[in-house]
Amino acid sequence: MLLKNFLKATVFAVSLSVAGGAMLAPSFAEVVYNRGNSADPESLDPHKTSTVYEAHILRDLFEGLVMQDQNADLIPGAAESWTVSDDGKVYTFKLRGDGVWSDGAPVTADDFVYSFRRLLDPATAAEYASMLYVVKNGEDVNTGKVKPEELGVRAVDASTFEVTLNSPTPYFLEMLTHQSTYPVNKASIEKLGNDWIKPGNLVSNGAYTLAEFTPNDHIKLVKNPKFHDAANVKIDVVNYIPTEDRSTAMKRFEAGELDSNDDLPTEQLADLKAKFGDQLRIGPYLGTYYYAIKTDKEPWNNPELRNAISMAIDRDFLAEKVWQNSMLPGYSMVPPGIDGYTSAMASFAEESQIDREDKAKEILEKLGYGPDKPLKMEIRYNTSENHKNTAVAIQEQLKPLGVDVTLLNTDTKTHYGHLEQKGDYDVARAGWIADYKDPETFLGISRKASGNNYSNFDSPKFEEAMDKAAAAGGKPEERMKELENAERVLVDEVGNIPLLYYSFHNLVSSKLHGFESNVMDVHPSRFISKD
Amino acid sequence: MLLYVFRRLLTAIPTLFVIVTLAFFLIRVAPGGPFNQERGLSPEIKANLEAQFGLNDPLWQQYLNYLNNLLHGNFGPSYNLPDFTVGELFAKGLPISIQLGASALLLALIVGSILGVIAALNQNRLGDYTVIAIATAGSTIPTFVIAPIIQLVFGLTWMLLPVGGWGNGALINKVGPVITLALPQIAIVARLMRGSMIESMRSHHIRTARALGLSEWSVVVRHAFRGAVLPIVSYAGPAAAALLTGSIVVETIFSIPGVGRYFVDAALNRDYTLVMGTVVVIAIFTIVFNLIVDLLYAVIDPRVRYD
Numbered sequence: 001m002l003l004k005n006f007l008k009a010t011v012f013a014v015s016l017s018v019a020g021g022a023m024l025a026p027s028f029a030e031v032v033y034n035r036g037n038s039a040d041p042e043s044l045d046p047h048k049t050s051t052v053y054e055a056h057i058l059r060d061l062f063e064g065l066v067m068q069d070q071n072a073d074l075i076p077g078a079a080e081s082w083t084v085s086d087d088g089k090v091y092t093f094k095l096r097g098d099g100v101w102s103d104g105a106p107v108t109a110d111d112f113v114y115s116f117r118r119l120l121d122p123a124t125a126a127e128y129a130s131m132l133y134v135v136k137n138g139e140d141v142n143t144g145k146v147k148p149e150e151l152g153v154r155a156v157d158a159s160t161f162e163v164t165l166n167s168p169t170p171y172f173l174e175m176l177t178h179q180s181t182y183p184v185n186k187a188s189i190e191k192l193g194n195d196w197i198k199p200g201n202l203v204s205n206g207a208y209t210l211a212e213f214t215p216n217d218h219i220k221l222v223k224n225p226k227f228h229d230a231a232n233v234k235i236d237v238v239n240y241i242p243t244e245d246r247s248t249a250m251k252r253f254e255a256g257e258l259d260s261n262d263d264l265p266t267e268q269l270a271d272l273k274a275k276f277g278d279q280l281r282i283g284p285y286l287g288t289y290y291y292a293i294k295t296d297k298e299p300w301n302n303p304e305l306r307n308a309i310s311m312a313i314d315r316d317f318l319a320e321k322v323w324q325n326s327m328l329p330g331y332s333m334v335p336p337g338i339d340g341y342t343s344a345m346a347s348f349a350e351e352s353q354i355d356r357e358d359k360a361k362e363i364l365e366k367l368g369y370g371p372d373k374p375l376k377m378e379i380r381y382n383t384s385e386n387h388k389n390t391a392v393a394i395q396e397q398l399k400p401l402g403v404d405v406t407l408l409n410t411d412t413k414t415h416y417g418h419l420e421q422k423g424d425y426d427v428a429r430a431g432w433i434a435d436y437k438d439p440e441t442f443l444g445i446s447r448k449a450s451g452n453n454y455s456n457f458d459s460p461k462f463e464e465a466m467d468k469a470a471a472a473g474g475k476p477e478e479r480m481k482e483l484e485n486a487e488r489v490l491v492d493e494v495g496n497i498p499l500l501y502y503s504f505h506n507l508v509s510s511k512l513h514g515f516e517s518n519v520m521d522v523h524p525s526r527f528i529s530k531d
Numbered sequence: 532m533l534l535y536v537f538r539r540l541l542t543a544i545p546t547l548f549v550i551v552t553l554a555f556f557l558i559r560v561a562p563g564g565p566f567n568q569e570r571g572l573s574p575e576i577k578a579n580l581e582a583q584f585g586l587n588d589p590l591w592q593q594y595l596n597y598l599n600n601l602l603h604g605n606f607g608p609s610y611n612l613p614d615f616t617v618g619e620l621f622a623k624g625l626p627i628s629i630q631l632g633a634s635a636l637l638l639a640l641i642v643g644s645i646l647g648v649i650a651a652l653n654q655n656r657l658g659d660y661t662v663i664a665i666a667t668a669g670s671t672i673p674t675f676v677i678a679p680i681i682q683l684v685f686g687l688t689w690m691l692l693p694v695g696g697w698g699n700g701a702l703i704n705k706v707g708p709v710i711t712l713a714l715p716q717i718a719i720v721a722r723l724m725r726g727s728m729i730e731s732m733r734s735h736h737i738r739t740a741r742a743l744g745l746s747e748w749s750v751v752v753r754h755a756f757r758g759a760v761l762p763i764v765s766y767a768g769p770a771a772a773a774l775l776t777g778s779i780v781v782e783t784i785f786s787i788p789g790v791g792r793y794f795v796d797a798a799l800n801r802d803y804t805l806v807m808g809t810v811v812v813i814a815i816f817t818i819v820f821n822l823i824v825d826l827l828y829a830v831i832d833p834r835v836r837y838d
Contacts, residue, residue, distance in 0.1 A: 043614045050570065125583040127566075129576055143575045197614050214623060215612065217697050217788035241696070245783045251682050251694045252786075410562075413801045417563030420571050431569060452571040 030236040031530050033512070036243040036253070036261030040215055045197050046182040047119045047126045052433065052521070055179050056262070057240055060208040060221055060525045062182035065093050065112065065161070066173055070527040072437070072520035074173060078107055078183065078205065079161070088168030088474040095159040098228040101185055102202075102209045109155035115183040116163075117141070117148035128180035131435070134172060136164045168473030171438035178435055207233050207526035216242055221525075234514075234529035253507050259530065260512060262521070264505045266326035266386070272507075279508055283517045284337050286434035287502030288330055288442060291379070291427045292419070292454035295495060299375070300426060304363055306494035309377070309427075311348045312360035314397050315499055322389045327500040333432075334442040334487055335501040337519040340480050341439050344487040346498075361401055374404040381407070381429035382415035390499070391429070419454045430454055433502065437520060439483045440469075446495045457495035462486055532829070535837035536822065543818045547811070551601065554810040555594055558803055565610040565801045584610060597807065606811070607804035611797075617808040621790060625812070627697065628777030628789035634709045636774050639716030640767065646717065647724020648756065654729060662721055669718030678711045678784040695786035708785045712778060716770060723762050731759040761832060768824035772816040776809075 041054035046062055049055070059067070067077035079093035099107035119126050120141040133139045136152025152164035165172060175181065185203040188196045195201055199220075202210040207229065208221035219240040223233055241258060243249035246265040250272065252258045264272060264280070273280055293309075294300045315329035332343035348356050369375045379394065381387040388409060395405040408425075410418070419428055432452075434441045445452035447466060469482035490496070504521040514528040566572055566580050581587045585596060600607055606617035615623075650662035685707065686694035698704040731737065732755050740754045777791025790809070797805035828835045 040612075042611055045614065048613055050568075122579045123583070125576075125579040127572060127576060127580070129579075130573060139575075142579070213614075214697075214788050215615065215620060216624070216782070216792065217786070241786070243786070245695075245786070247679060248682065248695050248784055248786060251679075251687055252696070255686055255690070255694045257694055257696060411799055412569070413563030413565075413567045413799065414561070415563075416567040416569060416571065420567060451573045454571075 031234060032237045032239065033235045033260075033525060033528065033530055034239045034241055034258050035525070036249050036258040036263075036507075037240045038243055038246070038249075038261075038263040040242040041219075043197070044202070044210065044213070044219075046179045046184060047115075047124050047128075049179055050127045053242075056523070057219060057221070058179040058182060058206075059522070060206055060238060061202070061204040061210060062179070062184075062206045063099070063227075064176055064179075064182045066176050068177050068520065068522045068524065070514050070516040070518075070522075070524065072518040072522040074177065078112075082173075088170075089165045091163045091165070091172065092156070093161045093163070095161060096228060097159065099205065100226050100228075101205050102224050102226055103185075103188075104226060105185075105187070106158075107183065107205050108158045109161035110158070111183045111186060112161045113153050113155050114186040116153045116181070117151050118184065118189075119180055120151060121148045126180065128178070131175055131178055131180045134165050134167075134169045134175070136166055138166075167470060170473055170476050170479060171436055171440055174436040174438055207524070208238060211237075218242075227526075229526065233526045235525055238525045250507070253509070258507075259509045260515060261507045262504075264326070264507060266324050266505065269324040269326060276507060279510055281506045281508055281517055282326065282503050284328065284335065284519055285502045285504040285521050286335055286337055286437065286519050287432060288333055288335055288498055289327060289429075289431045289500040289502060290330070290333065291497040291499060292430050293427050293494070293497055294425060294456060295493075296456040296458065297424075297426075299367075302367070303493045305367055305375075306497070308360040308363040308367075308401075309398070309403070310346065310494050310497045311356045312398055312401055312403075313394055313497070313499065314353050316353070317397070318390055318393055319500055322393050323386060323500065326505055327503060330498045330501040332487060332491055333446070333496060333498050334439045334483075335519075338437055338439055340476065342484060344484055344491050346491050357401065364401055364403070370402055374402050376404045376406070376426075378406045378408055378426045379429070380415065380418070380425050380427070381409055382412040383409060387429050420451065422456070427497070428454060430496075431502070434520065439480070439487065443483060443486055443490065446490055455496055457490070457493075459489060459493055459495065462489040462493070462495070465489060532826075532837050536826070539822050539825075546818065547814055550810060550814045551598070551807065552594075554807060555597060555803075556590075558798070558801070558806050559590065561798075561801065563801055565803065567801070584608065597804075601807075601811070606808045609802055609805045611800045611802045611805070617804050620793065620805065621808060621812060624777070624788055624790035624793070627700075627787060628782070628791055629775045630700075631705060631708050631712060631781075631787065631789065632771070632774035632777065634705065635712035635716060636767065636771055638709065638713040639720050639770075640763065642713070643717040643720025644724050644760075644763065646721040648728055648751070650721065650725040651728030651732065651759075652751070659725075662725065666718040666721045666725075669714045670722075672714075674711050674715065674778070674780045675784065677714055678707070678781060681707045681711060682784070695784070697786070697788050704785075708781050708787055711781050711785070712774060716774070719766065719770075720763060723766055724759065727759040727762045728755060731755045734758065757831060761828065764824055764827050764831065768820040769817065772813065772820045776813050776816055 037053050037056055039053045041049060041057055043049055046058050049058060063077045065077055065079040066074050069075045078095055078099050080096040082091055082093045084091055095107060095109060101107060116132060118124050120129050120132055120138055122142060122144045129142045137146055137150045140146045141148050141151050154162050156162050183205060188201060188203045192201055199210050199213050207224055207227045209224045211222045212220040221238040223236045243261055246263055249258060249261045253261055293306055299305055319325060319327050319329045331346040331349040334343045336343050379391045381391050391407050398405050432442055432445060444450060446457045447453060448458045448463060465482055465486035469479050469486060472479040472482055508515045511531040512528055515523050566577055585593060608616050609620060646662045650659045653659045682694045685692040692707050693704055696704055737750060737755050740750045777789040779791045779795045782789045782791040793805055794809045797809055829837055
């Protein structure tokens with residue numbers, strides 16, 4: 001008995017001391033934030049990233065011209081102020097006097113000229129180069145038609161950076177909150193080549209610097225004492241811990257190994273709510289889960305038929321039963337939550353499910369479908385338990401209408417490869433998360449020329465409204481009205497079948513403060529503190 | 532013996548070549564590519580990416596380039612983790628997977644053998660049934676069930692172990708993953724050991740040893756065990772190759788930064804160079820461990836000679 005207790009005590013002591021090491025807890029008084037992030041970044045090079053997992057980390061490491069605060073509202077970043085020309089095409093940014101890189105060199109307008117050119121230079125092969133296609137010559141630089149030097153950016157003087165756009169773009173400032181527009185350090189890239197991004201080498205201008213990066217284990221950021229607002233940065237060390245296994249993440253949170261996590265095993269939502277109470281945070285997020293439908297293929301080229309299918313799908317059931325309320329029923333492409341914009345909901349959104357089913361049945365009968373001539377429809381989806389359950393539920397919902405639904409599952413790469421190559425299909429699962437807070441990001445993907453127009457939607461009325469919105473760039477209210485008109489066309493003609501709006505689901509320790517819920521799910525570590 | 536080793540290593544070269552060639556072309560048959568994702572890329576941007584990684588060259592040229600790089604020890608860049616080369620990813624992850632795998636294998640061989648011998652010596656008695664029950668349970672309960680139970684019991688309820696994480700290699704962080712990896716292996720080794728030990732105990736040389744009046748300990752350990760251990764050795768070779776190259780289930784559940792997950796992730800992500808890296812690594816491990824097994828045979832079984 002004595003021996004057993006002794007063993008237990010020893011193991012416990014060892015575990016305590018090692019657990020300290022495991023969480024990389026440094027010396028006394030340093031505040032460490034162990035931040036669960038559902039995946040590792042693909043790259044820490046702002047010009048090579050595309051995912052939200054990277055966005056969290058890069059927002060801590062770098063500072064763009066403008067940034068977002070804890071409520072995802074726009075705040076000055078490396079630029080302390082800016083002016084827009086009367087025609088809305090020229091943005092002049094005044095850089096802050098106390099902005100420095102982590103090596104002590106000042107952040108200059110030349111750094112931004114270099115960084116904007118680098119994002120668009122074809123040699124960089126940036127996935128998000130298109131973010132700056134709105135800049136004059138942006139697209140031509142990226143496609144190699146003109147040299148990067150021709151890009152519409154210039155350093156007026158060391159602290160004045162000027163950008164010329166193709167046309168007035170009211171969401172340009174919002175776009176600049178995206179990590180792909182952050183500045184990178186020219187001197188270190190030229191000196192170190194591809195190694196500039198390694199811990200110890202990386203020179204950044206944000207609230208934190210990179211200390212360690214072990215793939216699939218942790219990324220350690222330490223507070224940057226040279227950051228202009230360092231006095232207000234409360235957390236000394238942020239450890240980004242990839243939490244691919246969501247169940248493990250919950251247990252690690254419970255054991256105190258994580259202070260927050262940005263995803264939950266939604267199938268356990270009821271239990272988690274009971275266990276974690278207020279620490280569980282779920283709310284609307286700017287993202288839409290939808291089905292693309294081939295609008296240029298028989299029989300789906302008939303908007304009435306597309307509408308009947310869309311109408312018959314019980315979105316409340318999907319949200320409640322399949323997604324355990326971790327998603328919200330969706331009837332528009334643009335999710336609610338963008339200031340000044342009212343989403344155009346499907347006409348049947350307010351009707352009861354029974355009425356909708358009756359109407360859908362009528363339409364199908366009118367079009368000649370019935371027990372003798374069932375409508376055949378194939379749903380393609382990428383591998384995921386919830387995508388499968390969603391498709392199965394829709395299959396069951398459409399069965400009483402005499403629609404013969406078959407399912408086809410492929411892995412993610414095959415799925416999107418097939419869509420991108422305009423392969424043959426009826427209906428395919430897709431999703432869209434906002435890059436910036438503007439309806440454009442959701443509507444642009446249904447434009448005829450967009451590579452993401454999986455439905456092959458081609459509507460002159462929609463294109464016209466979108467063009468009008470672009471032309472109204474200088475007048476925000478008029479522009480929003482035109483965008484609403486465009487969405488009305490898109491939804492009425494059923495260019496896509498919107499099913500659900502995404503929601504964020506965070507698990508946040510009650511010890512953390514400043515981790516505010518917002519529709520962009522943006523939580524810069526510099527505004528967070530820990531008891 | 533040295534000559535034999537040399538000959539075996541020499542024949543490994545064409546084997547590796549065939550494996551590399553097959554893998555290179557097979558992964559290209561899979562639809563989609565490394566740059567297909569939820570957010571579609573415009574053809575121009577995709578062309579830039581493909582140009583950067585040489586994916587717009589004709590396939591035969593890509594193949595020759597790959598072989599050339601491989602001969603120079605260069606596994607190429609990872610497409611999906613461009614901050615790292617495939618070589619760097621393995622340099623960071625492989626030592627971790629080897630540590631866990633080797634510990635688990637060692638544990639399995641020791642515990643499994645002891646359990647197997649106990650069962651064999653108590654054939655059809657309580658000891659035997661207990662071991663068989665443990666072995667059956669161990670080999671039928673999957674690791675994705677065992678791992679969360681260990682996390683719950685030792686991590687959350689008793690708070691003896693961390694739930695997950697590598698903790699920069701702290702011993703305490705290895706306990707859970709090693710036990711999870713070892714349990715099914717213990718079961719297999721115990722069953723193999725039991726069977727071959729029973730057979731060995733019935734063989735002529737054991738009867739002779741007994742007739743000579745040797746002590747039971749000497750009979751069991753020096754004579755019966757030595758003969759019975761051969762099937763374990765044959766099993767341990769491929770098992771070592773598999774264990775040392777990591778397990779996606781255990782690494783994902785315990786958040787361990789090993790290489791096991793690359794085997795699955797790389798293929799799903801169409802990260803061609805990383806797929807090739809995993810294929811080469813597992814091929815080398817398999818070849819080397821098979822060779823070690825054959826050499827061990829010569830050491831253990833006097834009838835086997837490679838001269």
